[in-house]
Amino acid sequence: MSRIAVALLGATVVTAVTGVTTVAIAREQGWTLPRLLRSDRPAGPVTVVLNRHGGLVVAAEDDSSRLGYSGILERQGVASVEIPAFRGSDAEWDELRRCVQERFDGLGVDVVDEVPATGAYTVAHVGGTPDLLGFAETVGGIAPHADRVLEGSVVFVFQPQGVEARSLCETVAHEVGHTLGLDHTRECSDIMSYETCGPKEFRVVSSGCGEWEDRDCEDGNAEQSSWQRLVAAVGERPRRFVVEEETPPEPAVSSERPTLAVQRSAQAIAGQEFSVYVDVGDADVREVDLFWYGRRGVRLRCGEQNEAVPFACRREGSTYVFTLTAEKAGARKFVARVEDGKGRLTKTPVYRVTFERG
Numbered sequence: 460m461s462r463i464a465v466a467l468l469g470a471t472v473v474t475a476v477t478g479v480t481t482v483a484i485a486r487e488q489g490w491t492l493p494r495l496l497r498s499d500r501p502a503g504p505v506t507v508v509l510n511r512h513g514g515l516v517v518a519a520e521d522d523s524s525r526l527g528y529s530g531i532l533e534r535q536g537v538a539s540v541e542i543p544a545f546r547g548s549d550a551e552w553d554e555l556r557r558c559v560q561e562r563f564d565g566l567g568v569d570v571v572d573e574v575p576a577t578g579a580y581t582v583a584h585v586g587g588t589p590d591l592l593g594f595a596e597t598v599g600g601i602a603p604h605a606d607r608v609l610e611g612s613v614v615f616v617f618q619p620q621g622v623e624a625r626s627l628c629e630t631v632a633h634e635v636g637h638t639l640g641l642d643h644t645r646e647c648s649d650i651m652s653y654e655t656c657g658p659k660e661f662r663v664v665s666s667g668c669g670e671w672e673d674r675d676c677e678d679g680n681a682e683q684s685s686w687q688r689l690v691a692a693v694g695e696r697p698r699r700f701v702v703e704e705e706t707p708p709e710p711a712v713s714s715e716r717p718t719l720a721v722q723r724s725a726q727a728i729a730g731q732e733f734s735v736y737v738d739v740g741d742a743d744v745r746e747v748d749l750f751w752y753g754r755r756g757v758r759l760r761c762g763e764q765n766e767a768v769p770f771a772c773r774r775e776g777s778t779y780v781f782t783l784t785a786e787k788a789g790a791r792k793f794v795a796r797v798e799d800g801k802g803r804l805t806k807t808p809v810y811r812v813t814f815e816r817g
Contacts, residue, residue, distance in 0.1 A: 504567035505610060505693050506580040507635050509559065511545035511552050511572060513586050522603055522613045524582040525574075529613040531601055535593045543587045546618055555585070558628035559635075560700075562650065562660065567694035568635075581638050583614040583631055597755075599626075602634040606677045608692050612638040621766065629659050636661070639692050641685055642668045642677045647756075651685050654756040661685040671752060671792065719807050721795055729788040729814045735781045735795065737807075743800035747772075747779045752792040759783070785814045 508524070517539045519528035532540060545552055552572075560570045574580070589598040592615065600616040603609055614634045618627065632650050646666035647654035653670050665684040668676035676683045720738040727733055735749055749759040751768055759765055761772035761779050770783035785791060790813050796806040 502608075502692055503694060504569065505608060505639065506569045506571065506575055506578065507559075507563075508574055508580050508582045509556055509570065509572045509631065510542075510582055510584045511586070513542040513544040513584065516540050516542060516584070516613065522609070522611055524580055524611050524613055527613075530603060531613070531615070532592065537592055540591050542584045542591070542615070545586045551624070554624060555628055555631070558625070559631050562628065562632040563635075563689075564700045565696055565698040566661075566689050567696055568639075568689075579610040581610065581612040581614060581635065583616055583635060585616045585627070585631065586618050587615075588619055589617045600630045600634045602637045604637040605640065606642075607640040609638045609640075614638060625658065632659075632661075636685065636689075639689060641688055642683055643670055644683055644685060645669050645673060649685050651683075654750070654752075656750075656758060661689060663687065671756075719795055719797060719805060721807050721810065723810070723812065727785070727812045727814045728817050729785055730817045732782050732784055733812075733814070735793060735810075737779045737781070737795045737797070739777055739779065739797055741777065742797065744797055745800055745802075746798040748796045748798075749781045750794040750796065751783070752794075753785070753789075788814050788816045790814075 514527065516527050516529050516532060518532035518537060519526075519530060520533060521530050522528060532538070547555075556570065556572055563570055574582075589596060589601075592601065594601070596619065598617065599619070599622070600614065602614040603612050614631075616627070616631050616634055629650055636651055641651050643653060644651045644662075644666045645654065645668070646652050646662055646664060647656035648659055649662040649666065650659045651661070652659070652666075663684055663686040665682040665687075667673040667681065668683050675681065718740060720740075722736040722738075724732075724734045737747060737749070739747065747761040749761075749770075749772075751757055751759055751770075753768075757765055757768050759768060759770050759772070759781060761774070761781070768783060770781055772779060772781050774780075790811065793810050793812070794806055794808070796804060798804050
């Protein structure tokens, strides 16, 4: 196992509001969960309890879902916290529970909302806001994490104003995935990815690990298949839910893709408008997207709106102009992507920009 993998064993993982995660805080703090690291649990099914009722959680050296102990609280210096109840109707809760169940469908993971009388289980508290644990408002969830299954974990998934139902569901699944040994992937459609390009699932396809840049996976491998790792950890079961078949895209022919030219504003000042100019030439264009990366990644599609990152987009001849404002100073990245009339995708390299203080 590589040194970076050893350093991350037992790390605490923080998730942004959209379900995208970062281990930056864990790496800086060097957090670990000692006794959880020494478990010799054999592979097999697990139970996950979604808690909508809130309740008291107390700081302790290690997690105990049944006793209400959390190692995360101790590492945050929070003696105890009263988690508020889930804010929503019975129907909204049922929708969330089913959504999480669907994400783990076909795997040895029982997602319930009642505490079992006996046996180990992981609990995911759904409710409250990140400031209760001393985190910034952009944090959507936090969970203990190691390179294997951690039974008895205590997970927190926050419910800020305006969070979308699908995003909340994916955040729950992402955090639980970390307690089952999953690392981050670079596949944007995988639940364990920072990056976003639509609805997410645990994907069979293998991809590199990492947050915004590629790195070795914690188990020492170059790639991770989230689905296959879960199968190895908890087993596979017959599916209960109907799976919609995805239509594979047409093979892309590189010689027919448009050549994209990208320019940006001369200055990048926090609090001031910043523009990215994407020239598509004479290509037959269906969609033009700007993937914008700050603490998390979002897709900005010309002609649509995005609540997470307000922006404007206009067309000037063959050029699409994206305009947005970075409220805080710091580094950002962006990628432009165009889909042509035949469904072929063309994207640019990654561009980097640093916003200075106004």
